[in-house]
Amino acid sequence: MQEHTTRLKGQEFHLYEWGPADAPVILALHGFPEYGGAWSDLAGHLPDFRIVAPDQRGFGQSWAPQDVRDYANGKLVGDMAALIEQIGAPVIVLGHDWGAAVAYGLAMFHPHLVSRLIIMNGVHPAPFQRALAAGGAQTAASQYIPWLRGDGAEDILAADDFAKLQALFAAHMDMSWLAGDRLAAYKAEWARPGRMTGMLNWYRASPLVVPKPGERATGLPDLPHDKLRVPMRHLLIWGENDTALLPEATEGLEDYCDDLTRVNVANADHWLHHQQPALVASLIRDWIARG
Template sequence: MQERRIDLNGHGFHLREWGPPDAPAILALHGFPEYGGAWADLAEHLKGVRLIAPDQRGFGQSWAPQEVRDYATGKLVGDMATLIDRIGAPVIVLGHDWGAAVAYGLAMAHPHLVSRLIVMNGVHPAPFQDALAKGGAQTAASQYIPWLRAEGAEDILAANGFARLQSLFAAQMDMAWLSGDRLAAYKAEWARPGRMTGMLNWYRASPLVVPEPDRPATGLPALPRDRLRVPMPHLLIWGKNDTALLPEATEGLEAYCADLTRITVANADHWLHHQQPARVASLIRDWIERA
């Protein structure tokens, strides 16, 4: 694994890279509350590619502005569009959790930069907002979002050695992978000045509306659905036991995708790339090789 700094649009970003520099590139985009090092497990099994994993804006060792407006989706996508230009377009883009939101943004707004799109337990904005608007199971599962958007949430999450942050997604999911030296590394990244605010600003800047459970939302702003198409081949890998993102959050995804492949991974949840990295790597390799 190699690490380096890069300037993107006048700001410093930290990159980790695995694999031969002349191999086909996969841009791997982490989610909350991870950082680029989260891809180490997968990289160990994903041979023959150049896996490039930035700490995204607000995370790890990358630029972490403190204003919510600096985390608008267009700016997050713009960071990675500039990075792909540096890598050499087009590339395969892989996104998990919030990283999937940026991956979808790249695929929809900059399709010339993305040859193939891979998403793991992440959601396209239209089906996700539709699921939230129903006020059903996904709405109930997403009630942590308004809490994370609240003022002062960073202090609560950081207290007692980040105890609340560790437990946030542990309910009913397997967090055995986050322990020992790995947990110490995560805590070191979370403790960098301003990072907790930067990480939470992804939630605060998002236009998603999360209604109260059992109360369907009304009067939502119309989504520009004609601009939310994914024109390249798209692989969706889903950890079956995810309790934060439910299958209903992807219902209707086919309407936005020209070429969608769905694969469900049993005995895995939201953190499937840590729980079953060999299986996930095999699925990715097989799908790419079938092209």
């Protein structure tokens, strides 16, 4: 693994890289509450690719403005569009969790930068908003979102050596992979000044409407298929035991994609790239090899 910084639109961003410099590039986009170094498990099983994994805006050692307005999706996508142009387009884009939101944004609004799209337990905005608006199981599972948007959530998450942050997903999913030196590395990233606020501002800036369980959201804007299309080949890898994102969050995804392949992974949840990295890597390699 190599680390270095680069400037994107005048701001410093920290990058992690694995693999040969002349190999095909996979831009790997992490979610909450991870950072670029979180891709080390998967990268070790993809030696024939150059994995480029930035700390996204607000995370790790990258630029972390404190204004919620600086976390609008267009700005987050713009960061990574600038990085791809710097690397050399097009590239394979891989997104997990919030990284999937940026990956979909690149695919939909900057398709010339993306050769293939890979999503792992992440959601396209249209099917996800429909599932949230329905007031059913996904709505209930997503009640942590309004809580994370609240004032002072960063202080609660950081208290007692980040005990609440660690417990946020551990209650119903396997977090045994986050221990020892790895947990210490995560805590070091979380503890950087302003990073907890930056990380939470992704939730605060999102336009997603999350009603209370059993209630339906109405008056939502149209989510047109033509403007939110994924035109390139698209692989969705799904850890079946995810309790934060449920299968209903991807229902109807085919309507927005020209070429979608779905693969489910048993005995894995939201954190599948840590739990089964060898299997996930083989799925990625096989799918890319099919042309």
